[in-house]
Amino acid sequence: MTALTDDTLPVTPRAMRDEMVVFVVMALLLASVPYTGVYPFFVMQALCFALLACAFNLLIGYGGLLSFGHAMFMGTAGYCSAHALKVWALPPELGILVGIAAAFGLSLITGYISIRRQGIYFSMITLALSQLLYFIYLQAPFTHGEDGIQGIPQGRMFGVLDLSKPTVLYYVVLVGFLAGFLLIYRIINSPFGEVLKSIRENEPRAISLGYRTDQYKFLAFVLSGTLAGFAGALKVFVAQNASLTDVHWSMSGEVVLMTLVGGLGTIFGPVVGAFAIIAMQQYLASFGQWVTVIQGSIFVICVLTFRRGVIGEIAHYFRRSL
Amino acid sequence: MQALYAQLLVGLINGSFYALLSLGLAVIFGMLNIINFAHGALYMMGAFVAYFLLNNDYLSIGYWPALLIAPIIVGIFGMILERTMLQWLTGLDHLYGLLLTFGIALIVQGVFQNYFGSSGLPYAIPDQLKGGMNLGFMFLPIYRGWVVVFSLIVCLGTWFLIEKTRLGGYLRAATENPTLVRAFGINVPRMITLTYGLGVGLAALAGVLSAPINQVRPLMGADLIIVVFAVVVIGGMGSIMGSIITGFALGVIEGMTKYFYPEASNTVVFVLMVLVLLVKPTGLTGRAA
Numbered sequence: 001m002t003a004l005t006d007d008t009l010p011v012t013p014r015a016m017r018d019e020m021v022v023f024v025v026m027a028l029l030l031a032s033v034p035y036t037g038v039y040p041f042f043v044m045q046a047l048c049f050a051l052l053a054c055a056f057n058l059l060i061g062y063g064g065l066l067s068f069g070h071a072m073f074m075g076t077a078g079y080c081s082a083h084a085l086k087v088w089a090l091p092p093e094l095g096i097l098v099g100i101a102a103a104f105g106l107s108l109i110t111g112y113i114s115i116r117r118q119g120i121y122f123s124m125i126t127l128a129l130s131q132l133l134y135f136i137y138l139q140a141p142f143t144h145g146e147d148g149i150q151g152i153p154q155g156r157m158f159g160v161l162d163l164s165k166p167t168v169l170y171y172v173v174l175v176g177f178l179a180g181f182l183l184i185y186r187i188i189n190s191p192f193g194e195v196l197k198s199i200r201e202n203e204p205r206a207i208s209l210g211y212r213t214d215q216y217k218f219l220a221f222v223l224s225g226t227l228a229g230f231a232g233a234l235k236v237f238v239a240q241n242a243s244l245t246d247v248h249w250s251m252s253g254e255v256v257l258m259t260l261v262g263g264l265g266t267i268f269g270p271v272v273g274a275f276a277i278i279a280m281q282q283y284l285a286s287f288g289q290w291v292t293v294i295q296g297s298i299f300v301i302c303v304l305t306f307r308r309g310v311i312g313e314i315a316h317y318f319r320r321s322l
Numbered sequence: 323m324q325a326l327y328a329q330l331l332v333g334l335i336n337g338s339f340y341a342l343l344s345l346g347l348a349v350i351f352g353m354l355n356i357i358n359f360a361h362g363a364l365y366m367m368g369a370f371v372a373y374f375l376l377n378n379d380y381l382s383i384g385y386w387p388a389l390l391i392a393p394i395i396v397g398i399f400g401m402i403l404e405r406t407m408l409q410w411l412t413g414l415d416h417l418y419g420l421l422l423t424f425g426i427a428l429i430v431q432g433v434f435q436n437y438f439g440s441s442g443l444p445y446a447i448p449d450q451l452k453g454g455m456n457l458g459f460m461f462l463p464i465y466r467g468w469v470v471v472f473s474l475i476v477c478l479g480t481w482f483l484i485e486k487t488r489l490g491g492y493l494r495a496a497t498e499n500p501t502l503v504r505a506f507g508i509n510v511p512r513m514i515t516l517t518y519g520l521g522v523g524l525a526a527l528a529g530v531l532s533a534p535i536n537q538v539r540p541l542m543g544a545d546l547i548i549v550v551f552a553v554v555v556i557g558g559m560g561s562i563m564g565s566i567i568t569g570f571a572l573g574v575i576e577g578m579t580k581y582f583y584p585e586a587s588n589t590v591v592f593v594l595m596v597l598v599l600l601v602k603p604t605g606l607t608g609r610a611a
Contacts, residue, residue, distance in 0.1 A: 066417040113596055116603035117555070120357045120416045124551040125599065131548045132592035139585060249548060253424060260421065292432030299425025303418050304410060 015321050019185070022268060022322060030174055040170045041238065046278040047177040048235040053258040053270030054184050055227035061265030062188055063220040064200035068123045069130030070255050072110070073225045074232030075247030076133065077103040081233040082149040082242035083142055092157040096176075096233040103229020104222065106133075111221035115214060127249060134247045148243030152236055163237055176234050180227055185267060187223060196220055257295055260302050263309025268322050272310050326581050327460035333577015334570065335466055335535065338473030339365075341569025342528040343550045345480060346521035348559040352497040353517040356408060356419030361550070362543025363430040364400060364522050368392045368529025369538045370434060373445055385448035385534075392530045393523035400522030404515050427544075434540035442537030469531050476527065477566045480520075484562055493517065552595040558605030568606060 033043050056070045081099030084090045090098065114125040137143045144150075154163035163169045187193050199206045199213045206213050236242055245251060254277060262273025277295075284291050302309065308316055315322040343361055350358045358364075371392040375383040383391065403426060411418050451465040484490035496503040496510050504510045529543070536542060557568030572591055580587040598606065 060417075066420065068420075113599050116599050120351075120420060121555055123417065123420055124357065124555050125595070127548055128552040128555065128592050128595055131545075131552075132589050132596075135588040135592075138588075253428070256421065256424075289432050289435040292435065293429050296425040296428030296430075296432060299421055299428065300407065303422040303425065304407060307414075307418070 016189075018320050019267060019322065023181075023185075026268070026271070027178055030177075031171075034167050034170055040166050042278065042282055044170055044173045044238045045235070046275045047173050048231050048238060049255070049258060049278055050271040050274035051177050051180045051231035051234070052228050053255055053262070053274045054181055055224045055231060056255050057259045057264065057266075057270045058184050058187065058227070059220055059224040060259065061269075062193060062196045062200060063217055063224075064203075065217060065221070066123045066256070067114075067126040067221075067224070067252075068249070068256065069110075069126035069128075069252050070224075070228050071247055071249070071251035072130035072133045073103045073107060073228035074235065074251070075137070075242070075244075076106050077229030077232035078236050078242035078246050079137065079143055079149065081236045082152045085155065085236070086149060086152050087142075089153075091159070092155045092163055092237065095155075095236070096230070099233030099236070100226060100229050103232065104226045107222045107225025107229075111218050111225065115218050115221060127252070130247065130252060131249060134244065134249070137244060137247055143242075143244075146244065148241050150241045152240045152242070154237050154240065169237060173234050173238060176230070180230055181271075184227065188267065192216070192219070254295070257299060257302075259309075261298060261309055263312030263315070264307075266309065266311040266315060266322055269309050269311035276310075324460055329577040329581040330574065331460075331462070331466055331470075331577070332580065333574040334470045335573070336576060337570035337573020338470055338477075339528045339532060339546065339569075340550055340553045340573050341477050341566045342473055342524050342531075343546070344553045344557065344565040344569050345477060345562065346524040347550065347554055348562060348565045349480075349484070349524075350518055350521035351559045353493065353514050354404075354408060354419070355416060356411070356423065357416070357551075358518075358521065359420055359423035359547065360403070360426040360430065361423075361522075361525050362545075362547030363427040364396055364543070365525040365529040365532075365546065366434065366538075366540060366543040367396050367399070367430065368526025369445070369533040369542065370438075370529075370540075371395050371526065372530040372533050373443055373538045376445065385530075389527070389530055393526040396526035396529075397519040397523035401515050401519040404518040408518065409511070409514070427547075431540055431544060438540050440539065440541060442539045442542075445533040445538055447534040465534060469535070473528070473531065474570075476524070477569075480524065481562045481566065549591050552591045556591075556595050556598045556605060560605075564606065 030043070030047070034040055052070065052074055055073075056067065059065045059067055059070075077099035080102035081095045084098040085092065085095040110126070110129050114122055114129065117125055138145055142149075154169065156162050157172060161168050161172060163172060195206065195211055195216055198209075199211070199216060203213055232246065235246075258273035258277045259270045260273070261269075261276055262271065263269030280294070281291060284294065287294075306313070311322050343365060347358055347361055350356060350361075369392075372385070372388040375381055375388045375391060376385070407422060407426070408419065411422060447465045451468050454461050454463040455467075456462075482490075484493060492503065492508055493513060496508070496513055500510045525543075532542070553569055553572050554565070556572065557564045559565070572594065575594065576587060576590055579590040586593070
């Protein structure tokens with residue numbers, strides 16, 4: 001089996017420095033958004049999807065596991081956060097925690113089941129599990145079926161941050177995104193992340209070196225699912241609703257597309273991909289179903305000609321890991 | 323009891339489609355090492371081709387010729403896909419095949435949705451198969467009985483072709499070791515193309531069969547393919563007969579669930595998948611993947 005990335009570069013101090021420079025530039029750019037006149041709602045939405053794509057990328061790009069059901073974590077966390085905020089009237093910070101806890105629980109269960117099969121079967125199992133959840137949420141009373149949970153109060157975070165003000169909400173989402181991003185960056189560069197990459201490159205060899213690869217993959221799955229849940233919980237505050245679209249397989253497909261466009265197994269790729277795809281949806285909204293056709297075409301083009309993705313190509317050109 | 327038998331029949335019909343689709347997936351996976359995500363979209367295309375053939379003023383080709391023509395047309399479309407796109411993925415990680423065919427599925431479904439919306443188009447049952455028979459214990463609509471019998475014949479025919487004929491022997495040999503088979507002077511790339519055409523043709527045939535029952539809709543294959551994936555996970559893709567039996571069996575179980583506990587009829591296949599994975603992770607006909 002050929003590896004996903006054909007040019008794995010060693011982690012040198014220089015590479016670390018490059019990545020930190022790009023990170024700081026990204027953080028500054030994002031922090032200046034409210035002063036530029038760019039529609040903050042669009043950027044907030046993109047940030048939530050960017051975090052989701054980064055979490056997904058942790059699994060595929062570094063663990064070699066293609067999950068085709070990552071929307072289930074986002075959707076589940078969204079529903080649970082929304083329910084906690086609206087029905088239980090919990091403050092925002094606890095609402096987010098409820099969502100994260102739900103995604104954590106779900107990833108424990110689904111990870112335990114899906115990690116039993118590898119490669120292509122893993123993708124089919126995660127897809128089937130997310131479809132199972134979709135039907136459960138369709139029928140469960142607390143999700144309100146087709147309508148979804150609407151009109152979710154945004155509230156005051158920690159009693160002081162008024163999330164109904166767009167600028168405050170924007171910075172809260174941004175801080176959440178950056179925290180999640182740094183956590184993923186830390187995981188990738190930890191000893192655990194190194195073992196994960198070795199499993200991706202050559203699992204039998206990792207096993208022969210004495211690593212219990214199933215446990216590593218399971219942990220990666222749980223981390224990825226929980227972080228995806230965090231993204232879903234943040235999205236509740238931006239969209240102020242939680243609906244079935246967030247658990248549908250087409251959403252899982254979009255996450256895959258974002259990561260593929262940006263670059264599988266790159267650190268910044270999923271962020272770029274998420275912004276690109278969300279922007280595309282925004283500008284092409286009037287084209288109706290042609291958006292689906294365009295997304296499909298991007299899939300085809302990426303797979304056939306552009307497998308490294310945007311950031312992957314740039315990194316390859318400069319011989320850097322980004 | 324009437325209702326039970328009726329659901330049993332619905333289950334057998336769904337089982338026919340699961341069997342035809344998972345059979346095609348298994349054949350394609352054996353040769354191309356690709357999980358064909360576009361299978362549901364091509365199933366839908368089969369139904370639409372039959373619809374066009376009938377409703378085009380110049381052609382107005384009926385059900386019986388469509389049963390042959392639609393799979394051939396969609397099969398050729400599939401072979402073009404294989405020649406122009408899928409063949410470039412040889413030697414790459416499996417997941418790229420999944421992503422590429424997912425993209426193809428989005429394109430095909432999106433195009434049809436643009437022109438036909440999401441509502442269903444009716445396709446009439448052919449005159450010869452209209453009406454029903456009273457079997458004493460239940461009323462059997464002839465068309466539904468025909469779908470089950472005909473699907474079973476096609477499934478067994480495919481099994482015979484692959485397991486018992488010389489051509490099937492080449493195919494199985496090429497699945498095991500393509501390089502060696504090429505060394506014997508057999509054109510393996512052409513065989514791969516034809517295999518993809520065959521698998522896709524089976525999906526299109528299922529589409530034509532389902533057109534009078536389920537109506538013709540652009541998204542008719544989108545959710546079905548996910549159930550078929552679960553069927554494939556349960557049965558494993560190692561054996562042709564395994565796919566056929568698993569397909570029919572799961573259809574029947576699903577039909578039974580509709581009678582005894584309708585709330586779970588959408589989810590029962592997925593729940594069974596989870597149970598099988600917990601008990602026997604390699605699937606029922608179990609080769610490890």
